[in-house]
Amino acid sequence: MKKITPILLILVIASLALTACAAPSAASGVNTPAQRQLTVTGNGKVNVAPDVAYINIGVHTEAASVGEALANNTRQSQQVSDALKVLGLTDQDIQTTAFNVYPQQNYGPQGEMLDIKYVVDNSVYVSVHDLTKLGQILDTVVKSGANNINGITFDISDRSAALSAARKAAVEDAQTQAQELADSAGAKLGEVQYINVSSYTQPYGTYSLKGDGGMAASSNVPVSAGQIQVVVDVNLTYLLK
């Protein structure tokens, strides 16, 4: 009795000890090693001055008769269109986005219903490639009869060079981060395992940097193109040695 019990105890302790050391030895990978990896995200940003602007330019007219509303609208719209051509816009830069004709109820001072009036809207969406002319264009179209203008946006017509520079900066950022992390963790960087890229653009404040946007002469509408930021994220996964 008293002899068997210690033997059993020893066996139990031995098997528990085996359990304890089994886990670490498996993790260190004696036969088939688990991959040790380091993943970082690098970010590259490049600011570019826009070289194209988009804007909606509309003519809105109202009259008691639909014929009169249309005739007025057509005359003013034609003047706007002619002005755009004179200022260097081509057919490709102008697209009709709205041509609407609709009746609208007129109300009197007490809210009573009066006659019907007709409304005609003719709007074009234009691309302006010479931003130095943008202020002059806006000023001229309003004087030519445009009375409904909205939605100005700036863009870069060819962003491939900026994207390329941003990708390079993003990879360098990721590589620097990976080296830093490996050094501080006392590990060595191995081969790159995965590379993923994604990119997007965002407007960048007009107050910053070079500011070579299309600020127009003071007699025209002042407009500023500011900058657009091209952003690239790169995910790099390294093997650790």
Place this chain on the structure above:
Amino acid sequence: MKHKNYLIPGFVLVMLVSLVISASSLKGGGGGGGPAAQRTISVNGIGKVTMTPDIATINIGVHTENEDVAAALSDNNVKAQAVRDSLTAFGILPADIQTANFSVYQNQVYGPQGEMLGIKYIVDNTVYITVRDLAKMGEVLTTLVGNGANNIYGITFDVANRSAALKEARKAAVADAKAQADELAAITGVTLGEIISINTNTASTQPMYSDFGYGGGGGMMAAAPVPVSSGQLIVTVDAYLSYEIH
């Protein structure tokens, strides 16, 4: 004595359990390694192709009002028929004319003090048309309004057959993705292997944004007709490519 009989099986059980645990943890640890994972590079290329629209769609409506529903209707019928006739005269085919709305309803008429004065009837007859000769678009609109159309909305330009543009955009998207992969491989010092996966995605076409100004002219009209410009459309294709890397 009886005490011992329970004790020994108890110890044996504990032993067995702990051995099973150690065995399973060994197995689990070994499974973590597995075959070497594939090294990859994933890029997203974009291809854009500018198209010059060759068709336009628009809603053309006749709206009439009268205290008498029959009078509102007959007034509307005369004008709607005149609109239909001028569409035909412009060579617009029956297949390109579809009635989008025919509504008859009454509106309460109110006086200066908010009192109800009576009812008026409203008739709307609207057709959705496709214009395939954009050079005539402005003239069509002017003539239709002259013949009684007084409720017009929703002009949209489109390209009837965009398969060639889509093909070109797909090609450009893959080329862009490949160029990006080459660039990244050079920067990171890896070598591109086989393509593992290709996915493409066609974004909806958007108006204009003429990145490069080629293509035919839009249909800007001369003096009298409504000025209408078809501008340009852009078709965009995204290509997602994964390469094996060495």
